[in-house]
Amino acid sequence: MATQVNVREIILETLLLITRDGEYSHIALKNVLDKYQYLEKRERAFITRVVEGTLERQIEIDYIINQFSKVKVNKQKPVIRTILRSSVYQLKYMDHVPDSAVCNEAVKLAGKKGFVNLKGFVNGVLRNISRNLDMLSYPDPSNEIACLSVRYSLPMWMVEKWISVYGKETVEKMGKAFLEERPVTVRRNTAVVSKEEFEKELEKDGVVYRRHPVLPYAYELTNYDYLAGLLAFQKGYFYIQDISSMQVAEWAEPKEGDYVIDVCAAPGGKAIHLAEKLSGTGYVEARDLTEYKVALIEENIERRGLDNIEAVCQDATINDEASYEKADILIADLPCSGLGILGKKPDLKSKMTVEMAKGLADLQRQILTVVHNYVKPGGKLLYSTCTINREENEDNTAWFVENFPEFEKIREKQMLPGSDMGDGFYIAEFRKQ
Template sequence: MNKPIEERELILAILLEVTRDKVPGHLALSRVLSKYQYLDKRERAFITRVTEGTLEHMIEIDYIIDQFSKTKTAKMKPVIRIILRSAVYQLKYMDQVPASAVCNEAVRLAKKRGFQNLSGFVNGVLRTIARQMDQVKLPEHPLSRRLSVQYSIPEWMVEMWLSSYPEETVEKMLSFMMEEHPTCIRFDPERITKEEIKARLKEDGVEKVEDHPVLPYALWISGYDYLGGLETFEEGLFYVQDASSMMAVESLPVKKGDSIIDVCAAPGGKALHAAEKLAGTGHVDARDLTEYKVGLIEENIGRSGLTNISARQQDARVCDEASVETADIVIADLPCSGLGVLATKKDIRYNMTPETQKELAALQREILSVVHRYVKPGGTLLYSTCTINREENEENTAWFLEQHREFTLEKEKQFLPGIDPCDGFYIAVMKKQESK
């Protein structure tokens, strides 16, 4: 049975936004799902799967197309390239969609978008791929090239990880990034018990709710339609947050009455978690650079019902003199390359470059050079990123400790996806010496 063309038109629009206009994939997808809420669950699931799957397998898909097309993907018109990519994803990974339907719909979509003259090309390439898909072989050498195509990760990233970790570890990481994962959520045990939140989620239509193996206030949920459609979410009974981010706050010596500053807080997960740990005491000052990001924090604060946290606009690169030596804890979860969250944010891999990575490492140093001043004597600085890159992580921490001898390293941990029960994430907890 042919799928309605509307779904594939929406998929094309999303993928063009992501690949041509560099809109983050999860934002482009959620915007469309919010706008077209009248679509039924099956249609929304199809849009989500093809969009995310095409992005996730894009390097492999381009490799396949380039085996059968005289015009290589890099030289194609953006609309045609996306039509072919999403069709090849369906041919390779969605057995329930007949190959004839995939080809026919791709041709129809090309014509509808004004490419009548290229419809024969689209038809020929896709029908050849459908017949000969099983003949496509991965490149054998070098190892970085094979892994790059197999797991659709840019080769320079694979080379970087192979230089830092054993081959077996890298392959586990890459495999994890390709798997489908449930959504990790945090609930406040002071507000609702685990049994109650599980029951409410089931009432909301969430098909699967599982305990997290490490954190008692974390759950994995899957089999739900739309996050904003869950009453439990709208009521602020849980917050979507990866376990690695929770473990970062868990590593801090939060005690009642503490003053905490989160310098790059949006959308507010760690700040809210810290505010919960304060149990109605103290205060969390959640800051970020733009009005938009502060708005995201405020929206989440409003949903949470917490009163010991506030949000404000502040550039972390500029010293706020009024904050110097006022914080028991400073959380510096800084802008980074994001390579630890490729499992959920598929498109980061295509937009990041080694040059951008170096710029981010320099930005992190610039911010650390300012915000460490907010820590009281005897207080704690948390430096964290959601990436797997020594230059942004261990090397930056070593540089900071060399520059600022009044701080000592209390704890350092690089979480690796596929090895630890969470996304890739780095934390360094540093203590400032007491005044003499």
């Protein structure tokens, strides 16, 4: 019989790993769910919802706590701050959890973690918030930046940057889209399974699916317990990938026999998609920086049973003369600030800074300066990021064309959550003269 575990303690430890110790939310949550896979689906869903929800709404939650606590959030001890945050999320956004249970469990947890002297503080703040939830004060709507920042839990610098480019209405759509619950999107492995067989396999496991209206191999999945537990996953019938990310292979339009290099490929989605589109011909070299990342690509290649693709350990910032003018298609999906995927990685809201985003834009230029050499005359270069930031996207595209005039820009697109399907994503396509 499994040892009794305290689900709220698991939530606390997971949030501390992310907010105090710097672990990425998707990694911390995956590790926790794998470790406690024996828990009931309902309990695992509760852990996921509270961890993700607390991170997604953190700016709004802190704004609320600061209205009722004499000790401001940034002055509180990490354990107490985290207990308060996850409790306020439950009070405000989880109607089926009784307020009294939220407050009682938070007080117990503070005591269990060695803060017996702060149990009264935790109790007082939470009871006060619970009584006044309908009378919370928010920033004045005339202050657009502060108002959007708190309403959608977006850092002020992001809101300011986006409003200057897209306007208030579009930023509001993006903010809403980041907070919406979305089904997981997958790409069917067309090389090994037909549409009919794939759908039949999903139905056997009780999975509810919805076909994508444009991409015939893309599906949204809901009503499953554990994705890796599905037979369709174990057989390599699908790959988890966002709709916007699938566009890279669509734009690349590989021809049979093409030689493809993906310079920052992990975990391998785009490279594998291209290998499938080559129908067993050509060759895809999926490169990445570390042995760990290469192992991730290899694992995904193996599950799909493809033999026209290979994972290679290679630093994209280091010149590889042996690759000069070898690639018909070069994929440069480069490290970025990730501002387009805040719905999936909400911790980036607090981790990313203006300075870090600027550093990443410089790194992208450094990599493009090296890897453009690998494209054949007449070949294509696809530059993509999962961010919404002109410096990393449109500005870098303009810089690239100016500095490497042998490349002509064919097209570019910034996809925005709430306006386009899928994540915030940018793609630019160049052809070498």
